[in-house]
Amino acid sequence: ETGVTQSPTHLIKTRGQQVTLRCSSQSGHNTVSWYQQALGQGPQFIFQYYREEENGRGNFPPRFSGLQFPNYSSELNVNALELDDSALYLCASSLGLAEREQYFGPGTRLTVT
């Protein structure tokens, strides 16, 4: 069984640029959630996708957007990058909306300079 994978591992961008992060969910999982983890903090919920539709969103501005594809993989897009966007971005998948347990990928470390 393949776990959650994310790419790239690390990324360095300049303020104002745009970035796309990718996630492949665990085999059989149709629900993907994205989290942002700043250094020394717990992960913060960005949004969740279920069967290609956004199912909920945390307190993040519209420049954070996402997609989910028919194979349940997902993308997180961030426009107009700010220095405070520097963080570890985590993707988590679950079997479905009724399933409470989420399994995390290794994360993408984004640095904005």
Add this chain to the structure above:
Amino acid sequence: EDQVTQSPEALRLQEGESSSLNCSYTVSGLRGLFWYRQDPGKGPEFLFTLYSAGEEKEKERLKATLTKKESFLHITAPKPEDSATYLCAVQGYGGSQGNLIFGKGTKLSVKP
């Protein structure tokens, strides 16, 4: 507002010295309480889910318990490989079902 507070922020133990980590929470209807382990620069690794007060779960040297206001992660005779940050999260029935509310974690160091 749903909230999770973990204590202590950091804990240093000698190998074999048992202790407990605390997770206090407020949530409008608990759907689940989760414990994760996170190694530096990596994603959280799922440990336990607890659903109702009085529930207990065990895995190797770890035991998680739940009351109506808090959860404890008991570590018995820890080894250096147990060193990591332990995260507690809750999920409530209000708002998005996908919304895990995390605490800041407890950083555990176990010295040989």
